[in-house]
Amino acid sequence: MRFSQSLIPTLKETPAEAEVASHRLLLRAGYIRKLTAGIYTYLPLGLAAVRKVEKIVREEMAMAGAQELLMPMVQPADLWHETGRYQKYGPELLRFVDRHNRESCLGPTHEEVITDIVRREIRSYRDLPQNLYQIQTKFRDEIRPRFGLMRGREFIMKDGYSFDVDDEAANKSYQQMFDAYNRIFKRCGLEYRPVEADSGSIGGSFSHEFMVLADTGEDTLVICSACDYAANSEKAEIAAPQADECPMLDLEKVETPGKRKVSVVCEFMEIAPHELVKTMVYEADGIPVAVLVRGDREVQEVKLKNLLGAADVAMLEDKAVFDATGVPTGYLGPVGIKIKLLVDNEVAAMRNFVTGGNEKNYHLKNVNMGRDFEAEAIADLRQITDQDPCPACGAKLGMKKGLEVGHIFKLGTGYSTVMNAVFQDQDGKDKPVVMGCYGVGVSRIVAAAIEQNHDENGMIFPMSLAPMQVIILNLGLKDAAITETAEALYLELQKYGVDVLLDDRDERPGSKFKDADLLGIPLRITVGKRFTKDGVVEIRQRKDGSVEELEPQQVTHRILEIIRIAMNND
RNA sequence: CGGAACGUGGCGCAGCCUGGUAGCGCACUUGUCUGGGGGACAAGUGGCCGGAGGUUCAAAUCCUCUCGUUCCGACCA
Numbered sequence: 001m002r003f004s005q006s007l008i009p010t011l012k013e014t015p016a017e018a019e020v021a022s023h024r025l026l027l028r029a030g031y032i033r034k035l036t037a038g039i040y041t042y043l044p045l046g047l048a049a050v051r052k053v054e055k056i057v058r059e060e061m062a063m064a065g066a067q068e069l070l071m072p073m074v075q076p077a078d079l080w081h082e083t084g085r086y087q088k089y090g091p092e093l094l095r096f097v098d099r100h101n102r103e104s105c106l107g108p109t110h111e112e113v114i115t116d117i118v119r120r121e122i123r124s125y126r127d128l129p130q131n132l133y134q135i136q137t138k139f140r141d142e143i144r145p146r147f148g149l150m151r152g153r154e155f156i157m158k159d160g161y162s163f164d165v166d167d168e169a170a171n172k173s174y175q176q177m178f179d180a181y182n183r184i185f186k187r188c189g190l191e192y193r194p195v196e197a198d199s200g201s202i203g204g205s206f207s208h209e210f211m212v213l214a215d216t217g218e219d220t221l222v223i224c225s226a227c228d229y230a231a232n233s234e235k236a237e238i239a240a241p242q243a244d245e246c247p248m249l250d251l252e253k254v255e256t257p258g259k260r261k262v263s264v265v266c267e268f269m270e271i272a273p274h275e276l277v278k279t280m281v282y283e284a285d286g287i288p289v290a291v292l293v294r295g296d297r298e299v300q301e302v303k304l305k306n307l308l309g310a311a312d313v314a315m316l317e318d319k320a321v322f323d324a325t326g327v328p329t330g331y332l333g334p335v336g337i338k339i340k341l342l343v344d345n346e347v348a349a350m351r352n353f354v355t356g357g358n359e360k361n362y363h364l365k366n367v368n369m370g371r372d373f374e375a376e377a378i379a380d381l382r383q384i385t386d387q388d389p390c391p392a393c394g395a396k397l398g399m400k401k402g403l404e405v406g407h408i409f410k411l412g413t414g415y416s417t418v419m420n421a422v423f424q425d426q427d428g429k430d431k432p433v434v435m436g437c438y439g440v441g442v443s444r445i446v447a448a449a450i451e452q453n454h455d456e457n458g459m460i461f462p463m464s465l466a467p468m469q470v471i472i473l474n475l476g477l478k479d480a481a482i483t484e485t486a487e488a489l490y491l492e493l494q495k496y497g498v499d500v501l502l503d504d505r506d507e508r509p510g511s512k513f514k515d516a517d518l519l520g521i522p523l524r525i526t527v528g529k530r531f532t533k534d535g536v537v538e539i540r541q542r543k544d545g546s547v548e549e550l551e552p553q554q555v556t557h558r559i560l561e562i563i564r565i566a567m568n569n570d
Numbered sequence: 571c572g573g574a575a576c577g578u579g580g581c582g583c584a585g586c587c588u589g590g591u592a593g594c595g596c597a598c599u600u601g602u603c604u605g606g607g608g609g610a611c612a613a614g615u616g617g618c619c620g621g622a623g624g625u626u627c628a629a630a631u632c633c634u635c636u637c638g639u640u641c642c643g644a645c646c647a
Contacts (some may be wrong), residue, residue, distance in 0.1 A: 012596065012608065013582045017640055037639070056588090092646070143571070143645055151646085159647085207647095218646085314644070317572090407647060428580050439647060457607095475606060510607040517607090528606060 001468065003503040007044055009033075010515050014477045020216045021520070022450040023148030025459050029518045032469075038145025038153035042443075045519065048467030048499070049446045050156060054135050056187045056464060058441055059553030066131040066160055071113045077103030079112040082419050092140045106139040111415050111437060112385040114161045118433060119421035123294050125165050128423060128433065129173060135442060138255040147216070149405065149447040163423065163433040167412075170434040174410050177438045181210055181406050188445055189462025190405070191452060195221050196231040197407065198302050207409040211402030212448040221402045222384055224228045226395030234302040236384040240345035249352050249366040251335075260330025261422045262295040265363060269354060272296075276354040277347050277367070279332040281321045281339070284310035288324040289340045290332070290349045291381055292355075298383040299344075307342065307379050331356040333364055334373040343375040344382045403448045404441070411435040449524065450520070453543075459520025460543050463566035468501040470559060471521040473512045475528030477504065485552050486527040487539065492556050498563065515544065522566065523559060527552075 017034070018024040026032045031046030044052055058068065071516040077095065080086035086093070086105070096104040107113065114132060135158045145153050162173035174280055175392040178194070185192045188213050197209035211221055220233040231237075245539065259265045266273050278296035282304060283290055289308065291299050305313040318329045324339055325332060333356035334341055347353070352366045360480065368376060386399045416422065416432035425431050441448075446465065453460040463469060472490055476482030490502040501521065503512050516524050536549040539558060550558055 009580090010608095011581060015581070016576085016583090021642075034639095090645085111647095138647090140646080144641095144643090146641085157647085312645090314571095404647090409647080437647085440647095472604090478605090508605055508607090508609060510605090510609075513607045513610085526606075552627085 001501045003501055004505045006501075007517075008519070009043070010518055018148065020147045020150065020418045020451065022150060022216075022447040025454055025518070025520075026148055026447070027448055029459060032149065038142060038151070040149065040152060040154075045467045046262075046446070048244055049445055049461070049465055052465045052467065053442050053445045054156075054158075056184055057135065057442065060184045060187070061133055061158075061160065062181075064131070064176050066133050066162075066180075068134060069132050070134050070136060071107070071110050071117075073107050073139070075105055075107050075110075075113055077105060079116060080105060082416060083112055084418070085112070087157065088313065092142060092556050094139055094141045095568075107136075108138055108140040109437075109439075110134070110136075110159055111161070111411070111435075114418070115415045115419045115421050115435070119416075119419060122163065122382045122421070122423050122433065125425045127161055127445055128165050129169060130165075131160065131176075133158055133438070134356070147447070149443045150216075150451075151218070152443070155441065156443040158442055160325070160438040162436040162438070163416075163421075164436075165423070165431070165434065165436055170410065170436055171411075174408065174508055177408050177436065181408060181438070181440070184440065185195060185210055185212075185405065185445075187464050188449060189453070189464055191451060192405065192446070193221065193223065193230050193400075193402065195223075195402070196229075196235055198232060198235045198306065209404050210406030210408075212405050212445075212452060214403050214448065215398055215401050215449045216451055217401035217403040219402045219404055221400045222386070222390075222397045223400055224390040224393060225394055225398055227390060227393040229363060229389075229392035234300055236379045236388075238382065238388055239391060240344070240380070240418050241349045241380075242441060243349040244351040246351050248368045248371060248401060251367065251372060251558060252365040253357060254363050254365055255361060256331075256357075259363070260328075265354070266295065266434050269363070269365070271354060277334075277350065279334060279337070279356055280333065281316045281324060281329075283316050283320070284308045284313045288316060288320075289342055290325075290334070290337055291342045291344070292334055292345045292375075293382045294350070296345055297344070297346070297385075299381060300383040303379070303381050304342070307377065307381065325358075327356070327358050328360055331358065331362060331460075332358050333358045333367070334369075334375075335367060337373070340376050341373065342381060343378045345371065345378055345380050346382065348375070348378045353377060387493045403444070403451065405445050405448050406438075406439045406440045409436060411437055416505045418471040444501050454520070457514070458518035461520040461522060463522050463563060466499070466520065466522050468521045469498045470498055470500040470523045470525060471503060471516050471519065472500060472505045473509070473516060473527065475509045475512065475526060476532070477506055479532065482531055484526050486525075486530060488554055489513055489525060489527070489537070489552060493559060496560060498559060523562060525555060525559075 011028045014024050016026050032040045077086050138157045139154050142153050164170040192212045194208045194210050197207045222233050222236045223230045259268045273295035277292050278295050278507050280299050282289045319327050336358050355364050355367045357364045386397050413432040421433050422430040449465050450459045472486050474486035493500045522542050524540045540547045
């Protein structure tokens with residue numbers, strides 16, 4: 001590629017809309033341009049980086065025995081009605097009608113379509129297993145797209161689906177994908193962790209997320225300091241603590257005028273927040289529910305959602321809380337509450353705690369579950385903290401921020417049952433296929449790689465993802481010897497299959513150096529004054545700034561060597 | 571969807587409060603010089619100030635509505 005003839009519109013200044021590093025740099029380096037909120041054009045270099053990720057994904061999928069296909073982006077609503085997800089999926093599913101007034105949607109994921117294919121084409125256990133994937137543009141009408149490629153509405157995803165005869169075989173498929181995913185992210189040069197995760201609206205029994213560790217990550221991970229345990233904090237289970245066996249004291253009503261916040265009540269009553277229990281009110285699919293957690297804890301809404309099997313859970317506003325309970329927020333308590341009551345298992349083990357009095361300006365002291373109120377359910381409902389022990393081994397936990405770049409699920413027979421995707425087994429009986437599904441955020445990987453690898457001068461791509469592996473700077477356009485050498489290297493490297501960009505623009509050296517850094521190309525060859533003087537060109541590595549000077553005829557050999565080593569290590 | 575902010579040449583911004591000639595830096599064009607970390611000088615091109623309505627002799631500026639974008643939160647395979 002010749003820089004002078006390419007569309008690589010680099011910017012000196014950062015566009016005002018970009019906050020996070022990857023978004024800023026992708027815009028500045030001329031990799032992407034925004035069309036509208038959450039929707040981007042991949043310019044030539046941006047697309048080249050995406051293609052590198054796709055190449056790795058395809059190679060690893062092939063190695064794992066998966067086959068590529070391509071499904072439609074526009075899908076009929078009927079299919080989604082079959083699984084109930086046309087309602088359940090929520091507003092992220094972009095719905096529209098076509099000219100015949102038929103309901104349709106843009107595919108945010110493809111369980112329905114792939115299951116439809118399989119139920120039509122798979123007859124016998126002899127046809128299984130199948131593992132099918134595609135790399136395709138997905139559309140999810142996110143409430144709030146942000147961070148450039150990190151959370152777009154339209155994005156490129158690899159989604160794969162496995163179909164097996166039974167659980168055991170499905171587990172094997174899952175494990176194969178788990179291993180393949182590890183290879184993919186390793187080859188992409190990412191620092192990542194597989195973690196246990198919630199399976200969200202895709203459904204299924206068990207899942208792992210692959211998280212790139214980065215401060216800008218939107219998810220919080222808990223990672224055990226001693227064992228292998230790692231989980232998304234929304235999933236991380238907290239064991240029920242030992243029940244407090246101390247004797248129950250008499251219930252006491254305390255006047256607490258104007259004391260509503262946990263901190264204020266605690267100060268007023270001279271207790272610590274962990275001695276108080278707060279009553280949070282949520283709405284789960286339109287039905288109000290109260291949740292008790294310790295005063296210093298937070299409710300984990302994903303756990304709540306899963307417990308209730310609800311599609312949508314949201315905290316109620318003050319006014320709605322009053323409408324549902326007849327009590328203003330701040331004085332709510334479990335004793336005599338009129339709505340469904342769920343209790344965090346930590347609270348269930350407490351004795352003699354303080355709660356709201358279910359009456360304006362009153363709190364209750366020495367409240368005890370079983371004596372003073374009953375719960376509809378006791379469960380792990382709170383957000384884990386780094387003070388909690390590891391659920392697997394009890395050791396200390398660390399918390400880290402992560403970006404989700406992959407997610408794999410054991411789906412079981414949920415989809416195949418409702419969609420009647422069955423095969424005839426050896427015993428002659430029809431059985432539902434056992435499914436798994438596997439996603440990689442292809443465009444997000446590009447952003448995540450930049451998030452993890454950049455400095456104040458620009459991106460620093462790992463060799464495996466770099467849109468161009470080498471940039472050659474011709475610093476003497478008017479100097480015949482320099483230009484001939486740069487051109488010859490350009491042709492020779494291309495001949496050996498190296499992705500090389502020749503900066504043949506009539507720009508001053510400073511601009512070329514700045515742009516080369518900004519673009520994040522791992523290797524830079526400079527042909528300039530040092531060539532005129534000493535007959536050498538320089539090879540500089542973007543990641544550590546190391547420079548070696550070589551005669552032109554040695555360059556190709558050395559470059560190929562560096563690339564080979566980098567591709568194996570990254 | 572709740573909270574906040576912002577829309578002025580391609581990009582980054584000033585001007586708005588206190589109404590009256592639309593401005594700066596970068597980029598772009600031409601020329602001369604320059605040529606190893608975003609050069610200098612000179613001369614230029616380009617903007618009905620997001621849109622609609624209103625107030626006014628007069629609106630980028632004041633008012634109303636609307637559209638768009640971003641940030642925080644909630645949401646998220």
